Amino acid sequence: MCGICGIYNKTGETPEAVDLKRMCNVMSHRGPDDEGYFISGCMGIGMRRLKIIDLETGHQPIHNEDKTIWVALNGEIYNYQLLRSDLEKKGHIFYTRSDTEVIVHLYEDHGEAFLDHLNGMFGLVLWDSRTETMIIARDRLGIKQIHYYEDDNRLFFGSEIKAILALPDIDKELDYHALRDFFSLQYIPAPRTVYRHIRKLPPACMLKGEKGKWEVKRYWTLRYDGDYITGKEAIETIDRELQRSIRYQMISDVPLGAYLSGGIDSSLLVAMMAGVSDRPVETFSIIWDDDSRVFDERRYARFVVEKYKTNHHEFLVKPDIEDVIETIVRAFDEPFADDSAVPNYYIARETKKHVTVALSGLGGDEMSAGYERYLGMKVLQHYRLLPQRIRSALASLFQTIPDSKTGNPWVERMKRFSRISDLPFAESYFTISSKIDGTEMASLLTNEAWDRIGWDYSPTSSFNELAGECTSDDALNRMLFIDMNTYMVDQLLVLSDRMSMVHSLELRVPFLDHILVECFARVDPSMKLNGLIKKYLLKKVAEKYFPRSFIYRKKMGFSSPIVLWLRKELKTFMSSVLNRKSIERTGILKPDTVLRYVQEHLDRRHNHDMKLWTIIMFMKWYDLYIEKLQ
Numbered sequence: 001m002c003g004i005c006g007i008y009n010k011t012g013e014t015p016e017a018v019d020l021k022r023m024c025n026v027m028s029h030r031g032p033d034d035e036g037y038f039i040s041g042c043m044g045i046g047m048r049r050l051k052i053i054d055l056e057t058g059h060q061p062i063h064n065e066d067k068t069i070w071v072a073l074n075g076e077i078y079n080y081q082l083l084r085s086d087l088e089k090k091g092h093i094f095y096t097r098s099d100t101e102v103i104v105h106l107y108e109d110h111g112e113a114f115l116d117h118l119n120g121m122f123g124l125v126l127w128d129s130r131t132e133t134m135i136i137a138r139d140r141l142g143i144k145q146i147h148y149y150e151d152d153n154r155l156f157f158g159s160e161i162k163a164i165l166a167l168p169d170i171d172k173e174l175d176y177h178a179l180r181d182f183f184s185l186q187y188i189p190a191p192r193t194v195y196r197h198i199r200k201l202p203p204a205c206m207l208k209g210e211k212g213k214w215e216v217k218r219y220w221t222l223r224y225d226g227d228y229i230t231g232k233e234a235i236e237t238i239d240r241e242l243q244r245s246i247r248y249q250m251i252s253d254v255p256l257g258a259y260l261s262g263g264i265d266s267s268l269l270v271a272m273m274a275g276v277s278d279r280p281v282e283t284f285s286i287i288w289d290d291d292s293r294v295f296d297e298r299r300y301a302r303f304v305v306e307k308y309k310t311n312h313h314e315f316l317v318k319p320d321i322e323d324v325i326e327t328i329v330r331a332f333d334e335p336f337a338d339d340s341a342v343p344n345y346y347i348a349r350e351t352k353k354h355v356t357v358a359l360s361g362l363g364g365d366e367m368s369a370g371y372e373r374y375l376g377m378k379v380l381q382h383y384r385l386l387p388q389r390i391r392s393a394l395a396s397l398f399q400t401i402p403d404s405k406t407g408n409p410w411v412e413r414m415k416r417f418s419r420i421s422d423l424p425f426a427e428s429y430f431t432i433s434s435k436i437d438g439t440e441m442a443s444l445l446t447n448e449a450w451d452r453i454g455w456d457y458s459p460t461s462s463f464n465e466l467a468g469e470c471t472s473d474d475a476l477n478r479m480l481f482i483d484m485n486t487y488m489v490d491q492l493l494v495l496s497d498r499m500s501m502v503h504s505l506e507l508r509v510p511f512l513d514h515i516l517v518e519c520f521a522r523v524d525p526s527m528k529l530n531g532l533i534k535k536y537l538l539k540k541v542a543e544k545y546f547p548r549s550f551i552y553r554k555k556m557g558f559s560s561p562i563v564l565w566l567r568k569e570l571k572t573f574m575s576s577v578l579n580r581k582s583i584e585r586t587g588i589l590k591p592d593t594v595l596r597y598v599q600e601h602l603d604r605r606h607n608h609d610m611k612l613w614t615i616i617m618f619m620k621w622y623d624l625y626i627e628k629l630q
Helices: 017-025 080-089 101-117 161-165 176-185 231-249 264-276 298-308 321-332 341-351 364-368 372-383 388-399 409-420 425-433 438-444 447-453 461-469 475-485 487-501 514-521 536-542 571-577 580-586 591-602 609-627
Strands: 002-009 034-040 043-049 069-077 120-128 133-138 147-150 154-158 198-200 205-210 213-218 256-259 282-288 311-317 357-359 506-508
Touching (some): 002 017, 002 069, 002 120, 017 034, 017 043, 017 161, 043 069, 043 120, 069 101, 101 120, 147 161, 154 161, 176 438, 176 609, 231 264, 231 514, 256 264, 256 341, 264 298, 264 364, 264 536, 282 298, 282 341, 298 311, 311 341, 321 341, 321 487, 321 609, 341 487, 364 487, 364 514, 372 409, 372 425, 372 475, 388 409, 425 461, 425 475, 438 591, 461 475, 475 487, 571 591, 571 609, 580 591, 591 609
Parallel strands (some): 256 282, 282 311, 357 506
Antiparallel strands (some): 002 043, 002 154, 034 043, 069 120, 133 205, 147 154, 147 198, 205 213
16 A cells, blocks of 8 residues: 655656655655655656565566556555466566556556456556656546646646645635535545545546646446346355455455454455464454443454454544544545544554554445445335325425424434435435435525535536446446445545555455456345345355344444534534634634534434534634635
8 A cells, every 4th residue: 555646747847856755745654664756757756655565676666677667556456466477478577576567567568458457456657658648547446546636737646635735836726516515425526626626536537648638538337237146146156256355355465454343244354354364363343432332343243253263452442532633634635524534543543553454344335235325215215106195295294393302213214205205316315315405505504605606506416427327227226336436435435545544554345346346236136135134145145154143133333423422522622613703714604503503412402413523524624724724
């Protein structure tokens, strides 16, 4: 795992080494073991390296035999040994044992189609001095990130936004459409960032430049052909391919382990690792040090530990969020409000004390329908079958019940269903996925902010586009496709990358091996969401490794007890961040609305935990990146 960056001057001028140095220095956490630079003509590449494979000779950037092609890689190529063997048979000469070196030789043979041969997670840059061609590319599922900035004379890029912000004369104008998206979703979907002139390269895309002209090209997309597999064939296929992916991703020249929450995905991951490891698997869990056991799955993690005889490390964590909040906010460079960043920060910090690489169960929910919202949309489909007059009567009835007096989550859900039942598919799914809906947004943002956003701007446009791009007409597959290209890539994968790399820990995600993902796409949707059973397919796979009583239980998720903390340990912290003067200073949020959320939450009239955490994270970002830099 590394951090890469670069400068391309369209005018032909040679990039300044000091600028590349600046970009690399702010990403030293991504690669504390080594740094490397390449400058030639109009092109400059920089990288920081965390040594994982080929510890002695894997210095980057790496070149081909005659030093006409150069590559820097952030990530891992898991099939590099097979690729290397084939390339050596064709006469290519290698000077390292690195996975990165296969890329330059693949490019020599296949041109830009070299990406089709890679199995891995990566953000990479390739420079061909013969044709003055630059290719910046991102892996198929978007596990690794690339950001870029372009003006009339230059193009800058980096693994993190901070690498670009480290340079002088960067236009930091805010993108108000991105802010509108953030307050709905807690993250900013690609290709936007919070900065209007800095973009995210989408997953499975390359940015190709030749002689100052640039284009973004997609080189892979997930397809559903409708010829589905089901039953025993589906279970055996996913079992086999997940085992293969895990074997690939256990390749390392440094100590390796796995996160173990006790959920189905991480438990299945550890079981399969144990099946191929010649030593006890190193496993890692965290426990919250509070009075609640609502968020505690330690008994399930301990069951896995006992069954598969792992070398387990369990960390007791106190909610000292005030001590780490600035580090977390700075890690993302733009507003980001998934509260599971907190447990991810702590588990990465503790895991790094024992290993350099950890495997995670991330991706199982998105591939096999593990979220409540998939059930919610299924219920909504049935609700829509009711005659319009009955739905209208129910809507009127539900809306007359005061929110503070319901006390019944099903009433709350039906109120929401009644509000969105007549919306098109993508818009209703966006609303179900949102933490702050459109009605609330109108009272949260100032008129000044709305003027900059545009009163006619629709944040559902990305969901609409993805629903149209999906090659399946099945509603569940369309939701999974949307999540794979938004929530998973721009929230979960960004979170896991930043929280692991801030501690120089490489995190791998075997569920997102692209061959395995293509197999999931071939499975009948009823094998993913079977009646009311979420993640049915993976649960059937897990029956080979665990008893049914372990598998068929309520999902908890890897999150923090923010709802409790905001009323207790973090009450003073919340009040200090969300004060009228600070809120007014942004010109973006209405103080009266924010302070009403605070009071209603503290009075237990409403649970506003996600709204408040979203606003707190925005305010902390604004303070660190806007207020202090003015």
